[in-house]
Amino acid sequence: MTSRFSQFLLIAIALIFFSSCSDKNKESATIIIHGGTIYTVDSTQATVEAVAVKDNKILFAGSLEDAEGFKSEQTEIIDLEGKTMTPGLIEGHGHFMGLGYNELELDLMYTNSYQEIIDAVAERVKTAKPGEWITGRGWHQSKWDSMPEYTVKGFQTHHRLSEVSPDNPVYLRHASGHAGFANEKAMEIAGLIALSADGVKNYEIEGGEVIVDQAGRPTGIFSERAGGLIGKHIPANTPESNNQAFNLAIEACYKNGITGFHDAGIGRGTIALYDRMKAEGNMNIRIYAMLTGNDEELLNEWYEKGPHIDPDHRFTIRSIKLNCDGALGNRGAWLLESYTDRPGHFGLETLPMEMVDKTARNGLRNGFQVCSHAIGDRANREILDRYEAALTELSMLGTDHRFRIEHAQHLHPDDIPRFAELQVIPAMQAVHMSSDRPWAIDRLGEKRIKEGAYMWQDLLQSGIPIVNGTDVPVEPLNPIASFYASVSRKTLKGTPEGGYEPEQKMTREQALRSYTLDAAYGAFEEDIKGSISVGKLADFTIYNQDLMTVDEDKILNTEVVMTIFDGKVVYEKED
Template sequence: YCYPYIYTLNNQAPNARCFSVGDTEKRFMGVMNETVVGGGQVIDWKEKGEVVVIPGLWDGHGHILALGEMLEGVKLYGLGSIEEVRISLETHLKANPTLGTKEKWLRGIGWDQSLLFPDEKNPHMPTSNDLSSPLLSDKYIMIDRVDGHCLWLSAAVIKLLPDPLPTHIPGGEILGNGSVFCDNAMDMVYDVYPDRVLDRAKVIARAESAMKELNKVGVVGVHDAGMRKWEVEGLRWMAEMSISSVRLNIMVECEIRNTYCGGEGESGVRNIMGRTENGMLSVYGVKIFADGALGSWGAALLSPYSDKPETSGTMLINSTALQNVITEWYNSGYQVSTHCIGDLANHLTVQIYKDLLSTSHYTPPNHARRLRIEHAQIIAPEDQDLIQSLGLIPSIQPTHATSDSPYAEIRLGRDRVQNSAYRMKSLFDRGLNVVLGSDFPVESHDPRNGIYAAVTRKNPYTTKEEGWHKEETITVQQALEGFIKNPAYAMWAEGETGEISVGKWADWVVLGYEDEALGAKFWEEGWVEKGGDVRRLKVLETWVGGRKVYDASAEER
């Protein structure tokens, strides 16, 4: 395979013109700096502008099955009034008249109370009455908040829940006059949700839909942040049958969140651990949830919220239980990935990790176990130092910083934002293997948006001129490491992927850029400063395991 320019991300040989792929192993067998006679694609690349090839992109934190589900749902991102929400729901229902029944609820994602009620200092949560209209009033509707940590329910769904509703839920709360269920309170809603348990056919259908969309934007692999055993088994079947078009590294969740299920037997996950022979599916660890999200005041903070001083957020599990469950998984040999948004959640988790790694003989101490912090959003300076000394893996979503920027300082105050929140450059500069992702479907699954947000600190969905806290911008090279090389390290696959070199999985992306003056070598120093826009890169082809899984020219036809 020969291309005008190949950027390998291999430090010893960063540039190439051609590579070969083994027929059986589906790995790169040769990487060459010169064009091979008779090699290359039967495509006139000149018509596509300047064309480059890079290793396949990974999303370091996403949710495959949720993306598959939400592809069928309503998108409410950025809507600025209840009326706009109603119109969107009604439009979707008219186009999909079988939705909204007790057997098949109308689903959606993306609402934000701060946008729905912009004139309020502390915007209240919406209610089921806000979903009332002649078309919607009797429908079963469940809509995720933009961060995925609250559910807004219609009256029909609420009638399925216990009456009266509990007044105290450890690690959760019910808001919006009994219409919005946040964090651990969401469990009672999922208990009555008809799609709580999917049959294998539905798991496969949702995964295939999601993978197709991911391939379109150059994604070849995903670290899936939370999946139950029976879901993993369906995806393992897809991987072993070579149906999958996206490689998956899955963090398991127990049927009861934040518990231990690492044993043998039907309810244990020990027998689903490991990597398939073709490398399409890997399972090595567990996802633990420490706290909620900032937008709904659920992130657990060391000191109270600036705009809601009566609360410091919500730990979804108390500190003793958190230590016990992480320790049990760790001592059983599993990789632990802990969801931490607030600085209290990060502090407690880092301290637990420190104690567990105290007997490590590796440098850094975390090298063998590769413990992760998912989101790592607000971290006190002293805990940033500890993360560095331990070599912990922060898993960060660049678009969370830009999406949260309108209210982050309102929630946290200037000092916490300046010194603790949404670190990127600070963590890369500490030499950490920072993994970058999107948290799709909470954010866009397109890594071009994530790279754009990381290198500009601008919201990729708007046209704002100034970046937010630009001192934390990273280089395009660092962003590519976060979306390609570091996800490999985080799953013990640095010998298998992360660059185009001999012996690695044959995954690559063909990109084009129509501005000939700038060219498509977007990783070169100064490209962004000269006006280059990563969002304008065109994904022409995506290849996984030597197989073309997306072809833009075929889509155009």
Template sequence: MHDAIFPLLLAGALLACSPARAGQRTARRPAELVLRSATVITMDDQRPRARALALGGGRILAVGSNREMQKFIGDNTRVVDLNGQAVLPGFIDAHGHFLGLGRSLMQLELGECRSFDQVVERVAAAAGQARPGEWILGRGWHQERWQKQPATLAEEMPLHHELTRASPANPVYLRHASGHAALVNQAALQDAGITASSRDPAGGHIIRDNSGHPSGCLLEAAMEPVEAAYQKWWHALAAAEREARLRRAVDLASRTCLRQGVTTFSDAGSSFEEIDFLRRLARAGQLRLRLWVMIGEDDAAIESNIANYRIAGEGNGRLWVRAIKRYADGALGSHGALLLEPYSDRPDTVGLALTSAAKLERSARLARQLGLQLCTHAIGDGANRMVLDVYQKVLADLPDPARLRWRIEHAQHLHPDDIGRFAELGIIASMQSYHCVSDGPWVERRIGRQRAAAGAYAWQSLLASGAHLAWGTDTPVEAEDPLAGLYAFVTRRLADGSRFHPRQCISRLQALRAMTIEAAHADGLERQLGSLTPGKRADLVVLSADPLSVPEADIPRLRVLATLVDGRPVWRTGKISW
């Protein structure tokens, strides 16, 4: 195998599902569904606007005027008048954690907690109902959101003692909002074998109290022993219970996405075991939206097993596996993002490298050899530079490296010298707009105003340089909410009404492109998805009003009225009669 495989696979997919050019129609036949009297925003440059569209056989048959669609109406065609409501391509979340989203809805929700005391209260309530030995899981806490700080801290993080008193017998494992740190109790530390004599692992940090004992806060790779202990407990459950919990997670995640108009979800790293489960659902016709999955296994496992995991549209185009996920650093909130210069509020550290350049290069060469996309998490300017350097080295002899669709996930904080390199190297910037407004209140404390102004969430600068920008949510880190993401893109407005370095705002059309056709491009699926073009799959969303023309302040008040996948409604409100 060699680096031509991905382009060949992509070409095959395009030929298998090549849409007609905009303005053309597929062979005329009666439509199953015609939507008319709508504000159709196609994301197709050749016909950006229309009033109606015809759908049939899971495809878009035609786009045009009400009169033009009349010829597609047969005896059995369902016709829906939308009275000016907006129709767009279904949103494509180019970066999130699908099973993580579902699981988060089955765990303690800690994002609303405004103090560590509130976190402890929720843990105590859960411990009172837990079975002996059952793990208590939670997610979403963020120390920067706490209005009241604990009396005793270690490296700005709380100690485990209150969690241990709240749950003395059940292990407690609470992931930070970023997913890159965790608070645990003594039972979890014990199960994980983490003691005062434990050393910091490469790419991780065990925060300790004044006596040198683990405080209960673990950063990055230091969480791995806890995760392993939890997985041991998980795999000891009966197979039927594990299956039921996974199905529940998929159901909750699917409902959340479809309710928000998301028709394709790009999962940022799943194990082979999880992919096997999703494949069973796809084959059984039980995936309600499309999943595009990055493999989250090590190089040796991928090289040994990739023949079984080249999945191209299984289950009527519902499951795709064509990429590798890697991590270069951690998160800014936990001081884990790798910076070129020390943190402004922690001058003793530049963050954590979760891999070395040499190790990432080995993964990159494997991805090229196997014809897979490479998607690397990089948040700090130091991590982004390392990833760009590795990509440049591995792709140097290719005349058109952009055809491989390699990506940097997050690309949150860039040195100005590196912004133009994305376009030069053909690297896609896969970014999450809501991170800007969620993190904005404390970003300058971490990196200072000058660095923030020069390269924090540099959407406009990246687009101006010619880079491809794809949108995602990183859910469950942030809510699965495309319209909140759109508002963040165009305003960068924080909760207090201020705007975070607004010169990096982008237009509504640029934002919607990042959420549709550019996200499809990032997944290598732009000839099948991402625009309302005849011949493409009929994945679309109906909104209450035109997002390109409503007053800016009304963007967050837009509502998803219906979501269609393969031309069939999979979610709708009672405001539309089908």
């Protein structure tokens, strides 16, 4: 009996000892989040009660009872108090420094008439130094309540703008970024006014258009690559303004629940800026950058050294951005058939297709993803053709290429299945449909709109994911607006009833994935972010209401109330 008792006692002591060791070895969470609906975008468990974070990684996602096992005296508890949390949102196509500079320049995004542009410039003239350039962005003539009495090819002319700013050069970029509007002083500095007597031939530029009046004089509108005639005379940004714009962009991202950003086309100066921000510990956003295809020498340098995949997941370069056509707003999108509202005009090929062909092959050989801007159906077809040729020729490499087409806004029906067949990812900004669809039908006509414009569900059903976003500063960064457009196919004013081409709506689950896991996939980062899964980065977005269940007409009332980046609360909306 004594022997049995001794054995029992030894076993009991051993269990206590090992249990004690186990408790000591169990990891402690730095943060535990609970108290609201948590959507994981993880197929193994769609929602969880709680998430435990250790430093900047997700330690646990599941029941609150189990999460409390990771609590220590040092653990911070965040009670959602009925609010909703998702993985941190990823802006799938935007222009980071453009976002920041939009905060510094004239923001014309919400102007509703030419008069409002005139008024904004006149106000800025009052505080501008003599001869100082006035720049801005965001106007869109097709969104105005009314057009000026005199127009050329559907655009306003510079005369009233020149009257309110006779001494300060003005250049205002179109919302799409594919055209610009200059006053007489800016054109004089560029040496364009003096050439007007010789007529139209002086303004021909490959891949662009200077719009002129009947007398051959420039109207102030510079489309596509013609914008460089003015742009090269605008003073370069300063280091101080770059720092300010960079920090303003980060603040804007936090406010909108954005923790990752696909920066669509950066050059040497921006690369140097981001490298410095990273070295100084200020790269407090996850940037997935595309090298600009406008600098072939830069591309060749990167082919030689290969992609840079940041182990800290702050600044990665492994893709290339090619600008292959224009936008519908300025009739620059490259079409198979001419514009309905400008017969005989097919848009513009803004980059020779030989460059797409060469870049696709170089990308496959050197480990770079190729992301080509294409809005018109011809541009999309031509790019798919070049991708297919390169993929066929270099199939022996077995590359997980994940080539993308940025925007893929208007497709010929025959080309829709080719995305899945070639595994080409469409990076589409749903909010473009919301803002463009009311007037895009004038450009394309009803048949082309219904058969090939903003074809989200057809693409998803073919088996290819969609990367969502806003193309900021083309559209405001607000992801709620793009989510609403994705699931409603309506304008932000809630029209029309039932939405435009409602069969192409995304489900709410698809829309959330397009801003999280599918966006991460579009950057080869699905293993580190995009879902609330153990081991992934602790980036979260928290909302004031459940955008997955709230009535459709209440979605736009959703607000981001907290953003958690890298395991730290970086934004909290004031009550």
